[in-house]
Amino acid sequence: MLHFILKRLGLAVLVAFTVSFISFSLLFLSGDPAAALAGETASGEDIEALRRLYGFDRPMLVQYGEWLWSALRGDFGESYYFKLPVASLIADRLGVTMLLGVCGISFALLTAVPLGVVAAIRPNSLIDRAALFISVAGQAMPSFWFGLILIVVFAIQLGWLPPSGTGTWRHFVMPTIVLGYYAMPAIMRLTRAGMLDVLSSDYIRTARAKGANETRVLFRHALRNAIIPVVSLAAVQMGFMLGGSIVVESIFALHGAGYLAWESIARNDLPTVQALILIFSMFYIVFTFLADVLNAWLDPRMRSS
Amino acid sequence: MSEPLLSVRNLTLDIPTGSGTLHAVRGIDFDLNRGETLCIVGESGSGKSLTSLALMGLLGKGIKRSADRMTFDGTELTTADSRKMRSLRGARMAMIFQEPMTSLNPAYTIGDQLSEALLLHRNVTRAAARARAVELLEKVGITAAESRLSQYPHQLSGGLRQRVMIAMALMCEPELIIADEPTTALDVTIQAQILRLLHDLGREMNMAMILITHDLGVVARVADKVAVMYAGELVETGPVGEIFNAPTHPYTRGLLRCIPLPGKTARGSQLGTIPGIVPSLVGAVEGCVFRTRCPHATMECRGPIPKRVDGDHAFRCIFPDGKRHDEKELTA
Numbered sequence: 001m002l003h004f005i006l007k008r009l010g011l012a013v014l015v016a017f018t019v020s021f022i023s024f025s026l027l028f029l030s031g032d033p034a035a036a037l038a039g040e041t042a043s044g045e046d047i048e049a050l051r052r053l054y055g056f057d058r059p060m061l062v063q064y065g066e067w068l069w070s071a072l073r074g075d076f077g078e079s080y081y082f083k084l085p086v087a088s089l090i091a092d093r094l095g096v097t098m099l100l101g102v103c104g105i106s107f108a109l110l111t112a113v114p115l116g117v118v119a120a121i122r123p124n125s126l127i128d129r130a131a132l133f134i135s136v137a138g139q140a141m142p143s144f145w146f147g148l149i150l151i152v153v154f155a156i157q158l159g160w161l162p163p164s165g166t167g168t169w170r171h172f173v174m175p176t177i178v179l180g181y182y183a184m185p186a187i188m189r190l191t192r193a194g195m196l197d198v199l200s201s202d203y204i205r206t207a208r209a210k211g212a213n214e215t216r217v218l219f220r221h222a223l224r225n226a227i228i229p230v231v232s233l234a235a236v237q238m239g240f241m242l243g244g245s246i247v248v249e250s251i252f253a254l255h256g257a258g259y260l261a262w263e264s265i266a267r268n269d270l271p272t273v274q275a276l277i278l279i280f281s282m283f284y285i286v287f288t289f290l291a292d293v294l295n296a297w298l299d300p301r302m303r304s305s
Numbered sequence: 306m307s308e309p310l311l312s313v314r315n316l317t318l319d320i321p322t323g324s325g326t327l328h329a330v331r332g333i334d335f336d337l338n339r340g341e342t343l344c345i346v347g348e349s350g351s352g353k354s355l356t357s358l359a360l361m362g363l364l365g366k367g368i369k370r371s372a373d374r375m376t377f378d379g380t381e382l383t384t385a386d387s388r389k390m391r392s393l394r395g396a397r398m399a400m401i402f403q404e405p406m407t408s409l410n411p412a413y414t415i416g417d418q419l420s421e422a423l424l425l426h427r428n429v430t431r432a433a434a435r436a437r438a439v440e441l442l443e444k445v446g447i448t449a450a451e452s453r454l455s456q457y458p459h460q461l462s463g464g465l466r467q468r469v470m471i472a473m474a475l476m477c478e479p480e481l482i483i484a485d486e487p488t489t490a491l492d493v494t495i496q497a498q499i500l501r502l503l504h505d506l507g508r509e510m511n512m513a514m515i516l517i518t519h520d521l522g523v524v525a526r527v528a529d530k531v532a533v534m535y536a537g538e539l540v541e542t543g544p545v546g547e548i549f550n551a552p553t554h555p556y557t558r559g560l561l562r563c564i565p566l567p568g569k570t571a572r573g574s575q576l577g578t579i580p581g582i583v584p585s586l587v588g589a590v591e592g593c594v595f596r597t598r599c600p601h602a603t604m605e606c607r608g609p610i611p612k613r614v615d616g617d618h619a620f621r622c623i624f625p626d627g628k629r630h631d632e633k634e635l636t637a
């Protein structure tokens with residue numbers, strides 16, 4: 001187990017370095033950073049001055065090393081737009097995004113797992129078909145469109161929920177549904193397929209032969225095995241969601257890190273964009289790593305190999 | 306021994322398929338007394354597993370079961386509700402399956418899985434259940450039993466897993482144990498050990514046992530009664546001596562081509578093979594199912610077949626002696 005975790009951890013660190021380099025180079029791939037910083041009306045001399053001021057004239061690797069070293073200490077430089085440290089800017093916004101991510105994945109799990117289980121118990125039943133419809137619709141429907149429909153119906157026409165902002169829990173209802181719905185189809189189908197597979201296995205018959213009741217058979221014997229891949233999928237989805245909340249946060253004007261990313265891209269605020277990309281990627285890497293660990297913890301076969 | 310522990314009359318299993326109803330098991334009758342061992346023999350697909358699952362109430366959805374009678378110690382199983390069946394399963398009747406590699410839950414330890422039946426059926430503490438688990442693991446010949454409790458199925462070999470399955474079936478000291486080809490998936494060397502173990506434990510605990518096997522040597526040594534199954538029917542049933550010494554149904558004789566005798570038949574000798582094909586059991590099944598392979602078949606075999614009963618011995622054939630005497634002359 002320890003060996004396995006160390007191996008995965010090593011891999012995660014390697015990926016993290018690669019990602020950090022890529023997100024750093026974005027600065028240069030997106031054009032001349034000094035020109036971007038100086039604005040459209042600046043003269044050539046102004047740009048050159050800025051280039052020297054910010055150190056863009058030095059070799060790229062040196063700049064990367066310097067940036068990474070500061071980043072590791074939590075210093076991501078200063079936002080071009082807000083003229084504030086990027087780190088504190090992001091720290092202020094991250095809470096909303098994480099809350100949204102946790103709500104979103106919880107919503108997805110709480111709806112997808114029961115639906116998947118019921119669909120597997122009664123394959124081809126009405127519930128199974130309904131679940132399939134929900135999941136296909138979820139996959140076909142873009143988040144922004146679904147979000148707009150919800151706003152039109154529940155905020156504008158019915159007036160039940162606020163259309164935007166972060167003031168109360170009610171502000172989080174629609175964003176949670178939109179974000180969670182995005183992750184739901186995959187979780188549901190994996191649960192259904194896993195349960196179908198497990199329910200027809202010999203050890204389920206053994207459990208019944210012992211006199212276990214259906215609830216015990218379903219949950220203790222079947223779901224416990226079928227959920228293993230679902231848990232790791234959910235962890236990966238969670239990583240995705242923290243980054244993927246950009247769209248949802250922009251629709252509902254939730255002032256989280258995703259919204260900040262969207263604003264910063266529009267404003268060409270490169271240090272902020274860079275830091276956000278790095279942070280979102282780190283979330284993804286951390287959750288993928290957690291998925292592996294969880295998987296090993298849940299599956300005794302992986303634990304000992 | 307007034308009333309048999311298990312009494313089955315006219316057990317019939319129908320499976321709806323795309324092309325019609327599959328009459329997988331038809332009109333099975335047998336009795337089993339306490340402490341007795343019944344061996345069911347018959348080729349692959351003859352319905353042995355379905356029959357044992359039907360007794361346990363473990364048939365898959367969609368399989369239709371009917372019987373005139375199916376009593377276990379006086380309880381009618383055909384009308385028992387699922388709650389009643391659960392209280393019997395694992396407690397008073399237990400089953401050992403054909404597939405030791407996949408019959409244990411990969412997510413739980415051996416100890417958890419052994420304790421489960423006892424905790425479900427008896428009012429015992431976890432510690433007591435584990436103590437019982439250790440006791441039984443030792444009984445089935447597993448060394449370092451205590452430390453096995455915390456192991457997972459994937460850490461054990463097939464032979465060990467089947468021993469665990471046996472121990473698991475014995476946890477509540479059932480009165481009936483059904484072992485469906487418990488050794489086919491195992492090494493030949495281990496097969497004999499496991500069967501001997503099962504037989505000895507059965508004797509020791511005075512359990513009735515239904516043992517499904519292809520090994521005639523085993524049948525000769527452990528059976529009290531033998532039931533020969535062909536294409537969903539018990540074509541012949543009787544005490545082991547009579548079946549081996551005077552097999553009457555032409556199919557039974559085909560199986561026992563060399564007429565093995567209890568004690569003489571070599572361990573591991575397989576059922577004889579008989580040329581011909583098994584008829585489809587989809588749609589109406591009429592007449593004798595063995596007629597397509599029977600050397601004595603006549604037009605009459607397409608009609609109703611009488612069940613001939615003589616004490617404990619019964620067989621289904623239009624010929625009063627199953628043409629036993631004719632065949633003796635032929636081969637003499």
Ligand SMILES: Nc1ncnc2c1ncn2[C@@H]1O[C@H](COP(=O)(O)OP(=O)(O)OP(=O)(O)O)[C@@H](O)[C@H]1O
Pocket residue numbers: 320327329347348349350351352353354355356365
């Ligand atoms: N769920 C099912 N659906 C359709 N057909 C089935 C089902 N279960 C069993 N059968 C069919 O019923 C027949 C009897 O099957 P069964 O498993 O009882 O045979 P068996 O005598 O145990 O054979 P083996 O020695 O190979 O284990 C076979 O032809 C099989 O294909």
Ligand SMILES: [Mg+2]
Pocket residue numbers: 353354355403485486
């Ligand atoms: Mg079978």
